[in-house]
């Protein structure tokens with residue numbers, strides 16, 4: 001065989017290309033390494049009989065049994081599980097959020113972790129997803145998943161939801177899209193999604209639409225988030241100390257009074273989220289008290305009890321500029337609470353708080 005004399009630079013370049021191709025091939029072959037963090041909820045729930053699709057006890061099945069109950073996920077990724085909590089998600093506190101976020105951030109820094117799945121109750125899943133979206137600085141997939149029926153029920157949804165969540169977390173195409181929520185074959189942004197129906201498997205809706213779908217272990221993407229998140233966020237769990245500032249929510253309705261707002265402020269709330277009627281509207285019986293509370297330094301944020309794809313327009317129903325109030329834009333009251341608490345770790349200036357609500 002005739003040996004070809006190659007110049008040193010060309011030989012080095014060819015060697016580099018060969019090594020890169022080999023590494024790429026190895027990476028393409030090596031299964032993704034996915035960590036499943038279990039926190040409880042219905043996906044870990046158990047009912048007395050298969051007919052119990054809505055009557056059951058949440059937070060019973062441990063993470064190793066969850067993983068063992070869906071052996072097919074072992075074909076999608078190399079898996080390991082951790083039991084972070086075992087609680088129903090309506091009982092999450094800000095301390096739970098901080099603890100979970102710290103664990104997710106620590107795992108995301110590890111080279112032997114490619115994606116993270118968090119099994120979670122569906123009641124406050126949307127709040128946890130938004131919080132992690134704001135404070136965990138990673139572009140690796142972090143995917144929250146729950147179920148509307150316990151594993152013991154007929155046509156339980158948890159197994160396929162978990163399979164889909166692992167498929168999404170294991171897929172490099174999921175990177176850089178912020179924290180994701182996988183439910184009922186859909187992939188949602190952790191920022192946008194909320195539980196819109198309390199007793200159906202198609203419970204989770206995003207007012208601006210899902211980002212994509214996951215079908216038979218493959219992801220299909222149709223949108224990407226435009227709001228700041230994860231690596232592009234000014235919030236970082238490593239710089240956040242407990243306790244988070246207390247933020248209260250009060251619901252607007254007919255025959256409204258200012259009692260709840262005053263009580264929340266007296267109880268230590270540093271911001272009040274008004275779950276207003278319509279465009280964040282506020283009863284005339286409530287406005288004077290909130291103006292007084294603002295003068296005492298409490299942030300006032302106008303959200304709306306109306307879901308489904310709108311946003312509260314600044315200075316429309318109330319003179320926000322004059323009152324030095326904030327509008328939650330398209331965030332529902334429970335998500336506004338999360339962002340307001342984080343905003344108050346960085347500022348007490350209402351205009352800066354408003355910037356956070358427009359950018360995140």
Ligand code: DGL
Pocket residue numbers: 040041042043058087088089090120121122123124146147148149
């Ligand atoms: N207790 C509710 C929770 O843990 C059950 C709802 C569910 O997980 O689907 O959020």
